[in-house]
Amino acid sequence: MQKTFNTRSMIFTLYGDYISQYGDAIWIGSLIRLLEEFGHNEQSVRAAASRMSKQGWIESLKQGNKSYYYLTERGKSRMNEAANRIYQVESPSWDGNWRILVYSIPEKKRHLRDELRRELTWSGFGLLSNSCWITPNPLENEINNLIEKYQISPYVNYFTATHMGTSDNRELVRKCWDLQDINNQYSQFIEKYSQQYIIDRNEVENGNMSDGSCFVERTLLVHEFRKFLFIDPGLPKELLPEKWLGESASSLFRDYYRLLEKPATRFFESVFEAPKKNYNL
Template sequence: MIFTLYGDYIRHYGNVIWIGSLIRFLQEFGHNEQSVRAAVSRMGKQGWLESEKKGNKSYYFLTEQGRKRMDEAAERIYKLESPSWDGNWRLLVYSIPEEKRHLRDELRKELVWSGFGLLANSCWITPNPLEKQVENLIDKYDIGPYVHYFQADYKGKKEQQELIEKCWDLEEINEKYSQFIEKYSQKYIIDKNKIEKGEMSDGKCFVERTMLIHQYRKFLFIDPSLPHELLPEQWLGDSAAALFSDYYRTLAEPATRFFESIFENGNSLTEKDMQHDFLRHPLMSENKTNV
C-alpha cells in the first residue's frame, strides 16, 4: 500500500512525505501507526526509502532504486493498450556461481516482474525492449560477468504461439482480467453516479482510487505485457486497462482533494506547483477535462 501511495501520489508531489501524513493516510485502510512505522523501516532496510529529520519531524522519500521501480511500474500500469512488436526476441542467459546462489531467487523474481518468461533453465525471453531494466538489474546485483543478453529473431520450427505458451499462461492471466472487469465495471457505474450526485465523500474516493490501483498493479506480477501481435484474439487486458482508466479519472478530483488536505512534505512546494506536477500524470494528461 505504501508503494501504491508513492507511485500514484507522493512522487508527483516532490517525492517526500512526513511520516505523520503517511500514517494518517494509511489509517483510512485500517493500518495503525505501529504497523506503518514497521513497514517504512523494512522498506528502508530493503533500499526503497530514505529519511531525513527536519526539527522533530521525520520525512521519507524514494531512493534512486525506488524511483526507478516506480517509473517502470507507472509506464506499465498507466498504458492504455498493448505495445506493438518489432519482431525481435530478447534473451537473457545467466550462470551465477554457487557462492552467489542467494542472488538467483532475487533475480528470478525481478525477471518475472519485468515480464520475462522462462524458456529453459537460466534462459529467459521477452519480445519487449527491456535493455534498460536489464542494465539496472545487472548493476543492482553486480552480476555483469555472469549474464549474457541477446536480441534475435526466432528461426525454430515451432510457431511463435507455441513459444509463448511455454513461457506464459495467458489463459490464466485472461481469467484474472475477466474477474477484474466483472468486479469493477459495476463498482465504476455505482461510484460515478454517487459522485455526480454529491453522495460520495472525498475520503471515500481516495480509498476507492487507491484500492483500485492497488488491485490493478498486481497484474504487473503476472502479465508480461506482450505486444498485441502475440496476444490471443479474445484478450481482455486492453478492456481492463480502459475500465481502470475511466474509473481512475472519475475518482481523481475528489481523491486528490483529500490527499492534498492531509499531505505534508516539509518542502516549499506551493499548491500551484503540486497541481502542475500532478497534471503530468499519464492518465491525467490523456484528457485533462476529466480531472
C-alpha cells in the same frame, strides 16, 4: 473499516499514485494518517517504512522533530517503470525480435538467484528453460540496471535473436506464460469493477460520495490493478490471443480512475505534508 492489505504493498501504491507526484517525500505522520483509512496502525506503518528503507526503496530525512521518507533513485526508477505499464493505453507493437537473458550464477552467490528471478518476472520476462529468460520487449535498460544492481556482469549473457524453431512465436509464448490464467483474472477484475464503477459514478455525480471515500476507492482500484504488473508480461499485440481482455480492463481502470481523481486528490492534499524546505537527495 477497510480490509487490511499488506502495509508495505500499500505504501508502494501510495508512492506510485500520489507521493511521487509531489516531490517524492512525505512526513511519516501523513503516511500514517493516510494508511489509517485502510486499517493500518502506526506501528505497522513505521515497521513497513523501516523495512523499505533497509531494502533501498526509500530513505529518511529528519527536520526538527519530524521524519520524512523520500524515494531513492532505485525507488523512482521502479515507480516510473510501473507507471508506464499501468497507464499504458494499448499493447506495444513488436519488432519481431526476442531478447534472451542467460545467466550462470555461482553457488557462493546463490542468494541472488531468487531475487533475480523475481525482478525478471516483474519486468515481463518468461522462463523458457533453466536460467534462460526471454521477452519480446526492448528491456535493455532494465537489464543493465539489474546487472549493475546485483553486480553480476561476469555471469550474464544477453542476446537479441529471431525465433527460427519448428513452432511459431505464439507457441513460444505459451511455453513461457499462462495467458489463459491472466485473461481469467482480467475477466474477474472487469466483472467486479464494472459494477462498482456504475454505483460510484452515480454517487459522485449526485454529490453523495465524500473526498475520503473517493481516496479509498481510487487507492484500492490502483492497488488491485497494480497486481497485474506481477503476472502480465505486457506482450506486444501480435503475440496476444484474439479475445485478450487486458485492454478492456485497462480502459475500465482509466475511466474509473478519472471519475475519482479530483476528489481523491483533494483528500490526499488535505493530509499530505512535505519537507518545509529544500533538501538534497
